[in-house]
Amino acid sequence: QVQLVESGGGLVQAGDSLGLTCQASGRTFGNDALAWFRQAPGMEREFVAAITRNGGSTYYNPSVKGRFTIARDAAKNRVNLQMNSLRPEDTAVYYCAVTLLGLGRRNPHDYDYWGQGTQVTVSA
Numbered sequence: 001q002v003q004l005v006e007s008g009g010g011l012v013q014a015g016d017s018l019g020l021t022c023q024a025s026g027r028t029f030g031n032d033a034l035a036w037f038r039q040a041p042g043m044e045r046e047f048v049a050a051i052t053r054n055g056g057s058t059y060y061n062p063s064v065k066g067r068f069t070i071a072r073d074a075a076k077n078r079v080n081l082q083m084n085s086l087r088p089e090d091t092a093v094y095y096c097a098v099t100l101l102g103l104g105r106r107n108p109h110d111y112d113y114w115g116q117g118t119q120v121t122v123s124a
Contacts (some may be wrong), residue, residue: 002026002113004096009101009118016122020081020119022096022106033059033103034079035111036070038120045095049078057103061101064090086122093117 008020022034028086035050048068050059055072069082097111105111 002098003054003087004098004115006094006096006114006115006118009094009120009124013123014087016086017082018096019083020094020096020118021071021119022079022081024077024096024098025036032098033105034072035097035099036079036081037095037111038090038116039095039107040061040092041094044109046092047108048094049081050069050099050103050105052103055097059103061106075124083120086120088122088124091120094118 003025005023006020012018015117033050033052036048038048039045045060047062049070051070051072058070067085071080073080095117096115097113098113099105100108
C-alpha cells in the first residue's frame with residue numbers, strides 16, 4: 001500500500017509561482033511512476049506531469065511544459081511540482097498519483113494510488 005499526501009496549494013495571482021509537494025510513504029515498486037493530475041470544477045481529471053521513481057525521466061502535458069517542473073526528492077521520498085507563470089486556467093484541485101505501469105501514462109484509470117488533493121486558485 002502507498003500513501004500520498006499533497007501540500008502547498010493556495011491562492012495566487014496570474015503570473016505568480018507556486019510549489020506543490022507530494023509526500024509518499026509505504027511500499028515502493030521498481031517500475032512505478034509518480035504523477036500530478038488536476039481537476040477543475042465540472043471538468044475531467046487531467047494529466048499534468050509524471051516522473052520515474054529514480055527521477056531519471058519526466059513527461060509533461062504540453063499545456064504546462066516550460067512552465068511546470070516535476071522533480072523527485074529521493075531522500076525525503078517526495079515529488080515536487082514547481083509551477084511558474086500561472087494562469088487562471090491552471091485553477092484546479094491538484095492530485096498526486098502513482099502508477100505501477102511506468103512512465104507515459106496519461107489516463108487516470110492507469111493510476112493505482114491517489115492523494116486527497118490540494119486546491120490551487122489563480123486569480124486574473
